[in-house]
Amino acid sequence: MTGISRRDIDTLVGTVDDMIASEMIGTGASAAELAEAMAHLDDHANQATLYPSATRRVRRLIDLLLAVSAPAERLEPEMT
Template structure:
């Protein structure tokens, strides 16, 4: 199982800040585990319907990081020019 490197993370999640990339790499996860976490984060219904057990360990940790990344991106999208909130 090959551990993730910076390029792997950027390919998988797109541009992310250095702290988030380091958090993802710091989990010790593999590319396969990151792909599984992304699948769970995008839509867990198909996985649950297929009888997959809820994620644990590194995959669970990655899901939490990805959810936080998504929340940050949504908040940035709500900010208008010059950092002013959109009304």
């Protein structure tokens, strides 16, 4: 099993920040595991905790994919 490359990420996910891509690559996950993580998110958006059977690498990829897809207003504190 070969780990994912930047090309795999760009093909499967689209363009992401270099830091996120580095973290994805650093998981040691395969392209198949990245595709599995994406499938979990397609099935149940924002419910990554529902996948206890997913491997640690797949769960980490789900977390990273959620971070990439989070709307900016969820990431920034509300200023009132």
